Amino acid sequence: MRETAITADLLRRLPLPQPAEDGDKDQRGRVLVIGGSLAVPGAALLAATAALRAGAGKLQIATCQSLALHLGLAVPEALVVRLPETEAGEIDPEAAPLLRERIERCDSALIGPGMIDQDVAATLTANILICDPGSAFVLDAGALGRLKDLRGILARHNGQIVITPHAGEMASLIGISKSEVLSSPAEIAGETARLLNCVVALKGARTYIASPEGEQWAYSDGNVGLATSGSGDTLAGIIAGLLARGVAPAQATQWGVYLHGEAGNRLARARGRLGFLARELLAEIPSIMAGFDQPLPEVGT
Template sequence: MSGAMDITEALLRGMPLPRPDEDGDKDRRGQVMVVAGSVEVPGAALLAGIAALRAGAGKLQMATARSVAVPLGLAVPEALVIGLPETPDGGIAPEAGAELARRARRCGAVLVGPGMTNGAESAALTGVLLDRLDGPALVLDAAALRGLTDSRERLHRHAGRAVITPHAGEMASLLGIEREAVAADPRGTARRAAALLQVVVVMKGPCTEIVTPQGEAWRYSGGTVGLATSGSGDTLAGLVAGLLARGATPLQAAVWAVHLHGEAGNRLTRRHGPLGFLARELLAEVPGIMAALSDPVGGEAVSSEPPR
């Protein structure tokens, strides 16, 4: 089980994304809730939310710290923005969890974590959501990853509909090991986390590894160094959430999002050079890349299951 399948255009054409009916409305394209941001990092919610829409989701709710909600709503007029009680350091207070869970019932996917304060309050909020959510697919990123191993029984309730998106430092903290150990065996540590937590793991890095709880693995090594920039991870998490809201499985959403993210960086690299493009600039590239892969080769019917 040591190998991994390369993510290629041919592989993606063999696991096509769900398509909305031509006469379908925005509700049928899927709703996303993004729980993200803080007073210090409100832009993470913006990047993740717009990424979800660029992935094709029909409706977006963004929930963030109350004092930054209005500016965020003005910056993303396509979204319904919810201002939540704040902690003293400008994060989202844990007592917001019950209300968020109630609002999320009609959503296809919920993303938690980008730009949230990296403290016990964020871990507590994530725990409340894990307890109270029932139905939506989940993406856990950044601050929402804190303490997950201690909450794994809560997370197991969501087996089959959850994705986590750690980088090496977050994975090390998650498993209680050194970062060097993650760097030495990213696929192995991703397999360990996927089995422990019963989630699909997107192990971000120069070669991004995607692993299922059963240990199956996919990899994407076609990105460029320019993707290692502030906000890039927020856009990736938002893409995963948007695809989940459309009805993709956790594995489909992870594999497609990683490819779309990487190829968006490649387009910008060809246009601007390997360094200096911004995470926000990735977003406008996504629909075109997705459209180019939307039709199976030759127009033949293909399976929606990933190739083995």
């Protein structure tokens, strides 16, 4: 199947839901970001801030107890949940029951940014996903490790899960080489979406998005500056924020990939293609979304 290009014109036909002018933050949804470790504490910060920049109304961050105060000060807009941690400084999988309770009161949850130990992260993710279906999920980084073994659990969530692997993570996820992924990225994304019953965003210079129903899209208008530390965390957070607002998973992923790429383009024009930081992408997101609220010019004007 030929994939549809993700462009501004496409997204204008898929507008984001807008809150009423007299609406409150509950109307814009609640997102929970689960992530961080002593080795990579900033990943949760990037993802959480991105979710707010994408328009989510309420933010919670669940992280290792030794990081919680620091993240609370760094993101004063968030409610921060202190979780038990392993001796190596990762979120302890024993925290899963507490997290399942919180997810039941959230519209979306992001799992994975900054989680380094693949075994610990995989166990935590599996124990979280046995929750009752309802909330939408984004699974990134450490949360991707053993998803192939969780197909029955993933199927229970009725396509309400988005995964965001790069080529290396996709290779590990489905048990093939990275070169095989790079040789057939569209096909691999489509097959994985059907296998896991989730929306797949296979990240790269050209990002491929596939739905469980067989639809496919691609975005290739970004730039090499986006290939920088923390960039994937920001993308995952944007998608989670859009899901919290009530956007369907495939549409949230299309918008998230476009917003992320266009933010990079704006920074490249202002500062150069190399050297801008993932954290700097975040402030660009609201104005890019606002540009879609402007009426289209009339033909002939």
